[in-house]
Amino acid sequence: MSKNIYDFLSKATSIVVHPLVLPTYFYLIxxxxxxxxxxxxxxxxxxxxxxxSFVCTFLLPALTILILYFTHKITVLEISDRSERILxxxxxxxxxxxxxxxxxxxxxxxxxxxxxxxxxxxxMTISGIITHFWKISLHSTAISGMxxxxxxxxxxxxxxxxxxxxxxxxxxxxxxxxxxxQLHKHTLWQVLAGTFLGIVCAIGGMWVAKFV
Numbered sequence: 001m002s003k004n005i006y007d008f009l010s011k012a013t014s015i016v017v018h019p020l021v022l023p024t025y026f027y028l029i030x031x032x033x034x035x036x037x038x039x040x041x042x043x044x045x046x047x048x049x050x051x052x053s054f055v056c057t058f059l060l061p062a063l064t065i066l067i068l069y070f071t072h073k074i075t076v077l078e079i080s081d082r083s084e085r086i087l088x089x090x091x092x093x094x095x096x097x098x099x100x101x102x103x104x105x106x107x108x109x110x111x112x113x114x115x116x117x118x119x120x121x122x123x124m125t126i127s128g129i130i131t132h133f134w135k136i137s138l139h140s141t142a143i144s145g146m147x148x149x150x151x152x153x154x155x156x157x158x159x160x161x162x163x164x165x166x167x168x169x170x171x172x173x174x175x176x177x178x179x180x181x182q183l184h185k186h187t188l189w190q191v192l193a194g195t196f197l198g199i200v201c202a203i204g205g206m207w208v209a210k211f212v
Contacts, residue, residue: 010179017176019142020092023057023120026146034159041107049107056099061092080185082135089128096121111212116149119205123198130197137186137194143173144198152206 027050030037041049065088068074074084100117103109123145130136150166153159177195180186186194 006182010182013175013179014139014183014185017139017143017172017179019138020058020061022142022146023117024054026116026149027053029150029162029165030153033161033165034153034157037110037112037153037157037159039110041109045107049103049109052102053099056095056102060095061088064088064091064095078185082131085131085135085138086128089124089131093121093124093128096124112209115205115209115212119149119201120145122205123201126197126201127194130193134193135186135190136197137177137180137191139176139180140173140186140191140194141198143169143176144195145202146198147173148199148202148206152202152209156206156210 031046031050035046038046038049065074065077065079068084068088068091069077073087075081079085079088100114100121103117104114120142123141127136127138127141147166147169150162150169153162154166173195177191180191181188
């Protein structure tokens, strides 16, 4: 295939496996494969939780990026510049923090969901700090964290029906890391560093989840 085709597929992969959409994928996988993990959330309350989660973890941050773009606070939607990326992360972390409050104090989600979400938020915060000095890959950070969380559900919570999604997430990790390299958005070390950070944050969160 020509370079143009590879670039097109890489851009498509980067969009489909964008860090902002991964929390939605994660919750939908649990909903369809192991809905009991959401307990005590059931029925209409669970539906509202999923809808508001999508709004707060994807829709509002995405709209914020668009507003920043059209008000010339960022130059491109891909947010390649490190200083612009930090600005977007600050807004996103703020929105995610508000959703964490709503999750815990209004929906009364269980400890597992709370801790997995906190690990996502912590990973995003650390990524922002690192980005001030170095352009770590947010794509590889997010997808590697999701791989670990799904692996925990499969092998420690014994939810074998999630296994196929765990395997797909590993393939998605490989695809998105390759895509970021193909597009020259990151170096190999930046992609590997993002992967390492995502794994460490997720393992830390899952370790805490075992004791609460």
